[in-house]
Amino acid sequence: xxxxxxxxxxxxxQPAALRRLAEADLPQLEAITGRPWDRIxxxxxxxxxxxxxxxxxxxxxxxxxxxxxxxxxxxxNPGAITPDTLLIATSQSGASGEVVELLNRRDAGAIAPxxxxxxxxxxxxxxxEASDVFLPLQSGPEATVSTKSYxxxxxxxxxLAAAFAGEPAERVREDIAGMARxxxxxxxxxxxxxxxxxxxxxxxxxxxxxxxGDESATSLFSALITKESSKVxxxxxxxxxxxxxxxxxxxxxLTAVLYGMRQDTPDESxxxxxxxxxxxxxxxxxxxxxxxxxxxxVRANGTSPLSHLAASSVVAELLAVNLAQANGVVPxxxxxxxxxxxxI
Numbered sequence: 001x002x003x004x005x006x007x008x009x010x011x012x013x014q015p016a017a018l019r020r021l022a023e024a025d026l027p028q029l030e031a032i033t034g035r036p037w038d039r040i041x042x043x044x045x046x047x048x049x050x051x052x053x054x055x056x057x058x059x060x061x062x063x064x065x066x067x068x069x070x071x072x073x074x075x076x077n078p079g080a081i082t083p084d085t086l087l088i089a090t091s092q093s094g095a096s097g098e099v100v101e102l103l104n105r106r107d108a109g110a111i112a113p114x115x116x117x118x119x120x121x122x123x124x125x126x127x128x129e130a131s132d133v134f135l136p137l138q139s140g141p142e143a144t145v146s147t148k149s150y151x152x153x154x155x156x157x158x159x160l161a162a163a164f165a166g167e168p169a170e171r172v173r174e175d176i177a178g179m180a181r182x183x184x185x186x187x188x189x190x191x192x193x194x195x196x197x198x199x200x201x202x203x204x205x206x207x208x209x210x211x212x213g214d215e216s217a218t219s220l221f222s223a224l225i226t227k228e229s230s231k232v233x234x235x236x237x238x239x240x241x242x243x244x245x246x247x248x249x250x251x252x253x254l255t256a257v258l259y260g261m262r263q264d265t266p267d268e269s270x271x272x273x274x275x276x277x278x279x280x281x282x283x284x285x286x287x288x289x290x291x292x293x294x295x296x297x298v299r300a301n302g303t304s305p306l307s308h309l310a311a312s313s314v315v316a317e318l319l320a321v322n323l324a325q326a327n328g329v330v331p332x333x334x335x336x337x338x339x340x341x342x343x344i
Contacts (some may be wrong), residue, residue, distance in 0.1 A: 003078055005321075005330055005331050005332055005333070006143030006144050006293050007143065007144045007145055007147070007229055007321065007331045007332025007333075008321055008331060008332075009143070010142050010143055010144065010145075010148055010149065010332075011146055011147050011148075011187060011314075011317050011318070011321070012187060013140070014147060014148040014151050014180075014181075014183050014187070014314070015180040015181070015183050015184040015187070016181060017138065017140055017148040017151070017152055018148075018151060018152060018155060018176055018177075018179055018180035018282065019177065019180050020138040020139075020140070021137070021138040021139075021152050021155055021156070021176055022155075022173050022177045022180065024136075024138050026159065026169045026172070026173065027133070027135055027159075028195050029160065029163040030131070031133070032086065032115065032117060032133055032163070033163045033164045033198070037064075037065065037084060037085065037086045037114070038065065038082045038083075038084035038085055038114075039065045039067060039080075039082060039084075039085050039086075039237060040054060040064055040066040040067070040085070040086045040088065040105055041057055041066075041068075041069060041074070041075070041080060041081060041085055041086070041087050041088065041113075042066065042067070042068045042088045042090070042125050043068070043069055043070065043071045043074050043087065043088070043089050043090070043099075043102070044070065044071060044090035044091055044096075044099070044130050045070055045071050045072065045087060045091070045096050045097075045098050045099065045341070046146070046224055046341075047092075047146045047149075047150045047153070047220075047221050047224055047225070047279050048090040048091050048092055048096070048119075048153060049068070049070040049071070049090070049218045050216075050220040050221050050224075051090060051150060051153040051217060051221075052068050052088070052090060052157060052215040053068065053156050053214065053216050053220075054087060054154075054156075054157065054161070054214040054217060054305075054309065055088075055119040055157040055160060055161045055214070056068040056156075056200075056215060058161040058164070058165065058344060059161065059164060062164060062165060064164065067080065069100060070098075071089070071096070071098035071099050071101075072098050072344070074098075074102065075098060075101055075102065075105075075344075078105070078110065081111045081112070082113075082138065083110060083112055083113075083114060084114045084283055085114060086113065086114060086115050086117065087102075087113035087115070087116050087117070088117045088119070088160070089116065089117070089118050089119070089123075089127060090118075090119040090120070090132075090153055090157070091118075091120050091127050091232070092120065092121055092137065092139070092142070092149035092150070092153060093120065093121070093122065093125060093126035093340045093344065094118070094121065094122050094125025094126055094128050095119030095122075095126050095127070095340055096340060096341055096342070097304040097341055097342040097344040098344050099126075100126050101126055101143040101344055102126075103126055103130045106130070106213055107130075107250060110248060114134045115133070115254075116130065116131050116132050116313050117131060117132065117133045117134075117135065117160075118130065118131030118133070118134050118135070119135045119137065119153060119156050119157070119160075120132075120134075120136070120137060121136065121137040121138070121142075121149060121152075122168075123136055123141070129184075134330050135156050135159070135160065135237075137149060137152040137153060137156055138152060139151075139152040139153075141154075143332070144229070144332035144333065144334065145225050145228045145229045145320070145332045146221075146224075146225060147225075147317055150221060150313060151179070151183065151313060153203060154306065154309060154310065154313070155175075155179060155306065156216075158172055158176070158306050159172045159176075163326060175304050175306050175307070176306070177304070178302070178303050178304060178306075179304075179306050179307045179309050179310045179327055180312050181307075182302045182303065182307040182310055183311075183338065186311055186314045186315070186318075187298055187314060187318070190298060190299075190300060190314070190315055192298060192315065192319045192322050193286055193322050193326075195255070195283070195298075195319065195322075196319055196322030196323045196325070196326050197322070197326045198255070198283060199232070199255040199283065199323060199326075200230070200232055200323050200326035200327045201326060202252075202253045202255075203253070204252070204253035205232065205253055205255070206233075206234075206249050206253055206254045206255070207226065207232060207233065207234040207235075207254075207255050207257075207323075207344050208223075208235050208236070208237060208242060208246065208249065208254070208255075208256050209222040209223050209226075209234065209235070209236045209237065209256075209257045209259065209316070210236075210237045210238075210239075210241075210242050210256060210258050210259070211236075211237075211238065211258070211259035211260055211268070211275065211312075212238070212239045212267060212269065212270060213260065213307075214260075214305060214308075214309055215259040215260035215309065215312060216238040216239065216312040217309070218259045218260075218312040218313055218316060219236040219237060219238060219259055220236040220238070221236070221313060221322075222223060222234070222236055222313075222316035222317060223235050223236030223258065224236070225316060225317065225320050226316070226319070226320045226323060228332070228334070228337070229318050229320040229321070229323075229324055229331050229332040229333075230321075230323035230325055230327050230329060230331065231323035231324070231327060231329050231335070232323050232324075239269070240269065241249065242256075243273070244271065245341075247276075250276075250277055250280040250281075250282050251281050251282060252281045252282075253281045254277070254280075254283065255282070255283040255285065256273075256274075256282055256283070256284050256285065257283075257285045257287060257316075257319070258270050258285065258286050258287065259287045259288070259312045260287070260288060260308070260312070261274070261286035261287060261288035261289070261290035261297070262288040262289055262290060262308070263288075263289050264291055266290070271290070271292060273311045274286060274290075274292045274295050275290045275292060278292065278293070278294035278295055279294075283296070284295075284296065285298060286298070287300050287311075287312050287315050288300065288301060288312075289301055293335075298315055300312060300314065300315045320332075340343070
């Protein structure tokens with residue numbers, strides 16, 4: 001039996017990490033959710049930025065003045081933070097370069113949010129120590145590309161969004177426990193080796209991920225971890241973005257992975273995109289339970305919106321592992337970067 005890489009071990013540890021979070025004491029957030037804000041700004045970098053998309057969608061649906069701005073852009077546009085802003089910063093390490101620079105500017109008085117809510121794993125990280133309210137991920141140490149920290153970030157964001165919506169915390173705890181069960185089933189139950197081989201070994205390989213709604217986060221996360229872990233170039237697109245120019249990538253050699261393809265909530269726009277891509281000779285992969293002639297279906301569904309997202313993310317992780325193996329590289333092994341990006 002081939003020894004598992006640190007990346008694969010982190011993937012395998014995800015159900016346990018989610019259960020740690022589900023069993024932990026849930027924080028009291030009334031001081032944050034019980035008052036109006038001039039604006040609520042969600043920020044982070046990479047997957048810590050993308051994971052805020054479902055939260056941003058929930059807050060805006062509640063009529064709250066929410067924005068999502070990655071930390072690099074926020075450094076360039078500090079005026080987005082007003083004196084009555086709730087700043088919600090996510091950094092899995094709590095020490096990424098842009099987030100630390102935001103903290104430094106706050107200390108210097110260059111930015112002055114009314115409150116800082118930090119989401120990170122280490123309780124002794126710069127973000128955790130600087131936060132007015134800190135939400136720990138409970139994901140534990142992570143060796144390489146984001147896996148369990150991403151799923152636990154997703155779960156903590158679900159807790160935060162639920163608090164603003166007035167949902168009982170216990171319902172969220174049950175949701176996270178269900179997320180752990182689905183993740184455990186899929187880690188050993190999904191086989192994407194053939195899809196990965198057909199993608200990575202094509203002489204003109206092109207790979208895109210497309211998602212709408214909350215699955216927008218999954219499409220961006222997928223492209224990021226694919227590049228990091230397999231060294232296969234990939235792009236993530238939100239909704240109709242792919243049709244506006246990138247559709248010219250279609251044809252033999254393109255693999256397009258479409259997320260959120262569920263029969264109980266059919267997305268006609270994505271169905272049309274899948275059908276149109278099949279007609280060009282592209283390899284089309286549907287993640288969910290939808291079936292479209294000429295497309296491949298990777299069955300991965302949850303029992304709630306949160307576990308649906310977890311299911312899609314696990315497929316992305318397993319695909320990244322198999323792409324790396326087909327591409328002849330060690331899954332998740334960094335060549336030039338590192339786990340924590342501190343340079344800005």
